[in-house]
Amino acid sequence: MLSGERHGKILRELELRGTLSVNEFAAKTGLSTMTIRRDLTQLAGQGLLRRVHGGAVRNASERSGEAEYRRSRQPLATLGLIVPTTGYYFPEIIRGAEAAARTLNARLILGVSNYSVEDEYRQLQRVVANSVDGILLASAGPVEPGSPTFELLAGLKIPVVLVERSSRAFESVMSDHSYGAELAMEHLAVQGHRKIALAVATSPTAPWLRDSHARMVAKLGLESDAPVMEYDRLGPVGGNNQAEFSRFLTDCRRTGTTAALVLPDEEAITLIHLAEESGMDVPQDFAIVAYDDEVAELAAVPLTSIAPPKRDVGHTAVTMCMERLAGKQGSGLTPALRRVNLAPKLIVRESSRAAEED
Structure with a gap:
């Protein structure tokens, strides 16, 4: 050298x-x-x-x-950032990470796993081979002992921060999806809805929404026979699950359900179209809240949505990793792991407004 x-x-x-x-x-x-x-x-x-x-x-x-x-002349540190996709949800996270990296004089190396745990493992091997100083990972699957990803990360001597994921073994920054679902349920209940359905795409976010939906039904004293559906999306970055949502809407009408929380935005838009085709008015007959706020405002009936703080998640993850590199957090040789939850916000639009609000 x-x-x-x-x-x-x-x-x-x-x-x-x-x-x-x-x-x-x-x-x-x-x-x-x-x-x-x-x-x-x-x-x-x-x-x-x-x-x-x-x-x-x-x-x-x-x-x-x-x-x-x-x-x-040269960045202080190089960080590997691996995400499942750059096409949905994660672009804002990447932009937040980029902004923090510029401020803190760090370089980001981006990898995309395409929701494949095998590709993710290869991307991790690549960034480790490039001698990165830290890793930011939005994993394609669970980061649990015994998985190749877990074993690789656990053997590293550099900071690892999970992004929109959680693990007992690593630091993490994620949106508080439980709180986000609670905001949606409270909003719909205040509008007078006593039966609130839930439709969620299978994803790392889904369990948080399911648990919060069940908890809020009990807490708010809502009727418990509203449909709950978890479904597989047709592609890694979306798809039209019209058949599933047609059955879901039929179940809502059969049970007298008047509102629904839907993850993600695209399928909430599909539900609007199906409701209108069946002669229902949104929101007078059926209110909808979307979860993600990626394209919710662009729906024919602009969707009320829960907006996770995606940019802040990316910014905080880079900041946390750089703080760990600089030794600014904790004391002694084994400082406590940090798990940061950032609160989503409710954005009220036409799809859930009561008539008197118009």
């Missing part, structure tokens, strides 16, 4: 962490301690760091222009 490259690594380490231990840096980079000490002496002579026993610290008197120059 050339001296210029070594010096760049040393300065990035100091910019990121504030301190550098010769022994730890040698173990991390494979450089000899003698070489590192010699480089530290040279950089100290240029006023770019201050030598201390066992290593170096960032020079507090360093001119801000020099720090800006270093940051402009």
Whole structure:
């Protein structure tokens, strides 16, 4: 490794962490301690760091222009971001991650698993081979002991942050989907609906919505015979499940159900069309709340929706990973894992408004 490259690594380490231990840096980079000490002496002579026993610290008197120059030359850290798709839901997460990376002088390497656990594992191997400093993962399947993804991540010595996923073993940032479903149920109940159906696509989000729906039916004293449907979407980024929703709507009419919470937006739009074709008025005869708020506003009857804070999820995940790299969280050698839940918001539109609100 050339001296210029070594010096760049040393300065990035100091910019990121504030301190550098010769022994730890040698173990991390494979450089000899003698070489590192010699480089530290040279950089100290240029006023770019201050030598201390066992290593170096960032020079507090360093001119801000020099720090800006270093940051402009090379990022402080490279993070691998792996998502199931760039076509639905995750674009906003990616944009939030990009914004945080720019602010914190990090580089993102993007991988797409296409909802395949095999592709996901290959993408993880790729970013690890590229010597990333941290990993952000929205997994295609459960991250549980025994799975290839879990075993790979558990063996790494770099920060791992799950995105819109949870695990007892790793840090995570996700939308509080339970709270989001509660907002939808409370909104519909306030409108006077006593039977609220649920239709959710099979996904990591589905269990949160199912549990919250059942809990809120009991909490709000609603009638419990409204239809609940979980279905498989026709493709990884959507599809028209018209047959399933036609049966769902028939069950709603049979049971006297007057409202529904639907995940995702596209199928809520399908439900609007089916309701109107059957002679029902939305929202007078049947109110609908969509979950995701990707295209809800574009429906023929603009959909009331639950909007997860997708951009904030991506931004927070990068920030958390960089904080872990910098050692700014926790104390001691094993700081506590953080699991951050961010609250969705309810956006009220025409599909659930009472007549007096028009």
